[in-house]
Amino acid sequence: xxxxxxxxAYGEALAELGEEIKDIVVxxxxxSKSTKTSVxxxxxxxxxxxxGIAEQNLMGTAAGLATCxxxxxxxxxxxFATGRAFEQIRNSICxxxxxxxxxxxxxxxxxxxxxxxxxxxxxxxxxxxxxxxTVINPADATETKKAVRAAxxxxxxxxxxxxxxxxxxxxxxxxxxxxxKGVILREGRDVAIIATGVMVAEALKAAEILEKDGxxxxxxxxxxxxxxxxEVILKAAECGAIVTAEEHSIIGGLGSAVxxxxxxKKPVPIKRIGxxxxxxxSGKPEELMKAYGLAAEDIAEAARTLIISKP
Amino acid sequence: MPVSxxxxxxxxxxxxxxxxxxxxxxxxxxxxHPGGSLSCADILVALYFHEMKIDPKNPNWPDxxxxxxxxxxxxxxxxxxxxxxxxxxxEELKTLRKINSILQGHPDMKKTPGVDMTTGxxxxxxxAANGMALAGKLDGKSYRVYVLLGDGELEEGQVWEAAMxxxxxxxxxxxxxxxxxxxxxxxxxxxxxxxxxIQDKFRAFGWHVIDVDGHDFEDILQxxxxxxxxxxxxxxxxxxxxxxxxxxxxxxxxxxxGKAPSREQAEEALKALEG
Numbered sequence: 001x002x003x004x005x006x007x008x009a010y011g012e013a014l015a016e017l018g019e020e021i022k023d024i025v026v027x028x029x030x031x032s033k034s035t036k037t038s039v040x041x042x043x044x045x046x047x048x049x050x051x052g053i054a055e056q057n058l059m060g061t062a063a064g065l066a067t068c069x070x071x072x073x074x075x076x077x078x079x080f081a082t083g084r085a086f087e088q089i090r091n092s093i094c095x096x097x098x099x100x101x102x103x104x105x106x107x108x109x110x111x112x113x114x115x116x117x118x119x120x121x122x123x124x125x126x127x128x129x130x131x132x133x134t135v136i137n138p139a140d141a142t143e144t145k146k147a148v149r150a151a152x153x154x155x156x157x158x159x160x161x162x163x164x165x166x167x168x169x170x171x172x173x174x175x176x177x178x179x180x181k182g183v184i185l186r187e188g189r190d191v192a193i194i195a196t197g198v199m200v201a202e203a204l205k206a207a208e209i210l211e212k213d214g215x216x217x218x219x220x221x222x223x224x225x226x227x228x229x230x231e232v233i234l235k236a237a238e239c240g241a242i243v244t245a246e247e248h249s250i251i252g253g254l255g256s257a258v259x260x261x262x263x264x265k266k267p268v269p270i271k272r273i274g275x276x277x278x279x280x281x282s283g284k285p286e287e288l289m290k291a292y293g294l295a296a297e298d299i300a301e302a303a304r305t306l307i308i309s310k311p
Numbered sequence: 312m313p314v315s316x317x318x319x320x321x322x323x324x325x326x327x328x329x330x331x332x333x334x335x336x337x338x339x340x341x342x343x344h345p346g347g348s349l350s351c352a353d354i355l356v357a358l359y360f361h362e363m364k365i366d367p368k369n370p371n372w373p374d375x376x377x378x379x380x381x382x383x384x385x386x387x388x389x390x391x392x393x394x395x396x397x398x399x400x401x402e403e404l405k406t407l408r409k410i411n412s413i414l415q416g417h418p419d420m421k422k423t424p425g426v427d428m429t430t431g432x433x434x435x436x437x438x439a440a441n442g443m444a445l446a447g448k449l450d451g452k453s454y455r456v457y458v459l460l461g462d463g464e465l466e467e468g469q470v471w472e473a474a475m476x477x478x479x480x481x482x483x484x485x486x487x488x489x490x491x492x493x494x495x496x497x498x499x500x501x502x503x504x505x506x507x508x509i510q511d512k513f514r515a516f517g518w519h520v521i522d523v524d525g526h527d528f529e530d531i532l533q534x535x536x537x538x539x540x541x542x543x544x545x546x547x548x549x550x551x552x553x554x555x556x557x558x559x560x561x562x563x564x565x566x567x568x569g570k571a572p573s574r575e576q577a578e579e580a581l582k583a584l585e586g
Contacts, residue, residue, distance in 0.1 A: 025446075025449070047449070052479075060437075064442020065445060066442070067427065067428060068373075068442070
């Protein structure tokens, strides 16, 4: 399967949907070539608004458009969308529950060479804390396309977390995407790996590594971090040990969300793979994944350690 | 078009009723922002009682004119005007800031009929108004969008992001008011963080600028007419106002920014607002 960045899939999906859903309007903050909203802009120039390098106004304008029945997709890099304009998202979008889709690209450390200032590792935590917000982190190009469509079709604010770097395509065209529903990609009984976004591919690789060690790992894709699929997490917990994997801080993201469910409903040993409360740095995406302990081998190692502590 | 004497009288009376509501509401609530609510009362009355194309029976009418109270702490003024126009019963005004009320401390479009945008966190209203104006242009609709900003609020950077965008997108269907009462919580705006010269700043950002006496209906209505006939750029009406206007002991007193009058003080204020 070819490697495609989720931002590329977003750009294509948006341009396709624009044909079908005339209420879709797109706003960007001078990064349309990078976020790929430029594809939509070229096709529907009258429905594309470049807001310049002004993210607070970007979100506020999207909110205003939504009050008039438009379906705005507001795009920029994840760090600026969720960090710079956090309070605008909170007060002008989520509190009035307006139909704004925040599709943020360049999330996580796989931004690569640009370094820590541009590597968003807190965005899931920030967006997940907001009432009314749906948080979706697609794993590949196929899932992204389906998620963009689902976001456009659902009412209310959605945060779509997208990446810069090309990732393996995991899902075929027939893949069914249901917002809020986790997907068991591989059955297993010794340990469950619950992953999101680009870490889903790593989780699948980790399961193969573990297989060689005679460990049978379940792999669950959580594309919708909020609302989270408690049912699938509790099913995974039947393995008796859970490893979570995300390209995000271990504070406040998928690992936290899963731990919240488990600690209240079915406590089992858990290990969180993610960025361990530090900032990123410049480097090639693959180098960074290794340097920050996000590679398949890191997941496998966490699983091995965890299995020993199983009750 | 000159405004008739009868119309001016009607507006003056409405403004007096609105000011009385503001005093009664904040006194009953025991908190709120009477100073900045009183300073912008005439602007809101001019808009809702004369200018705006609205239907209180159908608050979400798609073709209505929109109003965004960017200085959301003046919510009592908006609520009083909406109640007077019949969006909801006047009895509701007594519930301001109380638990489960439709009248929140700051405007909430999901709870209050007639509120077009949720506001309260300063600096965000103009952006939302821009979005409404862009949608109007996109849909070929003739509705107009009005937004009211405080002068202290102009210290927020987002206001200028939005000011830049409104001119860039030639939003001539948008009119902003600045309630220029010269005071903010910590003191006179020029001592806290001067946003002056307000007119020059908006002009530099590509806006058409009009100065008015914010308590003179003829002046306000004439400025709105001028804004409507200004094409290719947005208009800002900088309204010179008096914080606490109409209540002598509140006028130009910074202490009355965010403090409710006691029962006795309210009685005194209501006496001053008789007529």
